[in-house]
Amino acid sequence: AQSVTQLGSHVSVSEGALVLLRCNYSSSVPPYLFWYVQYPNQGLQLLLKYTTGATLVKGINGFEAEFKKSETSFHLTKPSAHMSDAAEYFCAVSENAGGTSYGKLTFGQGTILTVHP
Amino acid sequence: DAGITQSPRHKVTETGTPVTLRCHQTENHRYMYWYRQDPGHGLRLIHYSYGVKDTDKGEVSDGYSVSRSKTEDFLLTLESATSSQTSVYFCATGLGSPLHFGNGTRLTVT
Numbered sequence: 638a639q640s641v642t643q644l645g646s647h648v649s650v651s652e653g654a655l656v657l658l659r660c661n662y663s664s665s666v667p668p669y670l671f672w673y674v675q676y677p678n679q680g681l682q683l684l685l686k687y688t689t690g691a692t693l694v695k696g697i698n699g700f701e702a703e704f705k706k707s708e709t710s711f712h713l714t715k716p717s718a719h720m721s722d723a724a725e726y727f728c729a730v731s732e733n734a735g736g737t738s739y740g741k742l743t744f745g746q747g748t749i750l751t752v753h754p
Numbered sequence: 755d756a757g758i759t760q761s762p763r764h765k766v767t768e769t770g771t772p773v774t775l776r777c778h779q780t781e782n783h784r785y786m787y788w789y790r791q792d793p794g795h796g797l798r799l800i801h802y803s804y805g806v807k808d809t810d811k812g813e814v815s816d817g818y819s820v821s822r823s824k825t826e827d828f829l830l831t832l833e834s835a836t837s838s839q840t841s842v843y844f845c846a847t848g849l850g851s852p853l854h855f856g857n858g859t860r861l862t863v864t
Contacts, residue, residue: 641796673855680758680844680855681797727796741812742852744796 639664639730643745651753656700656715658748660728663709670711671729671742672702681727687711698722723752757781760845760856768864773832775859777845779825785848786828788812788820790841791858797844803828835863 644659662668669688673681685696692704702713711728726749729742757780767773777786785804789797789812799812801820809820817839819831832839843859846852 678857680846680857681852682855683853729797741799741802742797744798746794746796 639668639732639743641728641730641743641745643726643728643748645748646746647749647751649751649753650718652720653717656713656718656722656750658713658726658728658750660702660711660713660745661709662711662728662730664730664732666732669731670702670704671731672696672700672711672713673727673729674698675725675727675747677724684713684726718750718752720752720754723750725749758845758847758854758856760843760859762859763857764860766862766864767835769836770834773835773861775830775843775845775861777828777830777856779828779845779847781847781854782825783847783849783854784825785852786822787846787848787852788818788828788830789844789846789852790814791844792841800830800843832861835861837863839863 640663642661671686672684674684675681684700685694687694687704695701700715702711704711725747727747728745731742759778761776787802788800791797798814800818801812803809803822821829840863845856847854
């Protein structure tokens with residue numbers, strides 16, 4: 638069974654400050670890992686994903702995440718927050734089952750990011 | 755815009771009535787998914803499809819059925835709606851994992 642824990646349901650930063658959203662996962666097999674962003678009244682948008690290869694993954698809007706197997710973590714970072722980054726962020730995991738998992742993602746509960754001027 | 759249209763966007767229905775939600779895609783993606791989003795639970799997979807007439811259950815499939823007769827359409831049916839099915843429902847498409855989501859259908863069961 639797989640699970641995802643996002644540490645902190647709310648994170649608040651100042652504009653220009655570092656953004657760090659924490660995600661830890663549990664999986665019995667090598668995982669695929671994802672970060673999604675959701676703006677109010679919209680669906681989720683894929684920010685980035687890790688499947689295999691390089692453990693530092695760069696995504697859209699200046700975000701990146703690093704897969705750390707020893708820590709079972711996939712934290713999302715951005716060096717300098719913008720007001721437009723305010724949204725809810727979801728970490729998700731799926732099993733790396735021979736190249737396909739039919740999208741059986743397990744999502745974390747979400748972290749709401751607030752950016753103060 | 756990934757070409758996903760969900761209809762209706764909002765619906766209020768009474769307990770015990772059947773409800774069908776529609777997802778239409780223009781991307782010709784093989785995989786389509788239905789999720790529900792509830793506060794404190796993130797998103798949970800209801801059903802998914804890996805091709806026309808090929809569907810399977812997700813983690814919260816009880817009380818729901820799906821059909822996919824064409825690549826572009828994926829229907830979610832609540833045979834007899836209950837108050838516990840009040841939620842926001844999202845359709846997603848992808849090439850293996852969900853890459854694009856629709857804007858959701860807010861369903862209220864009274």
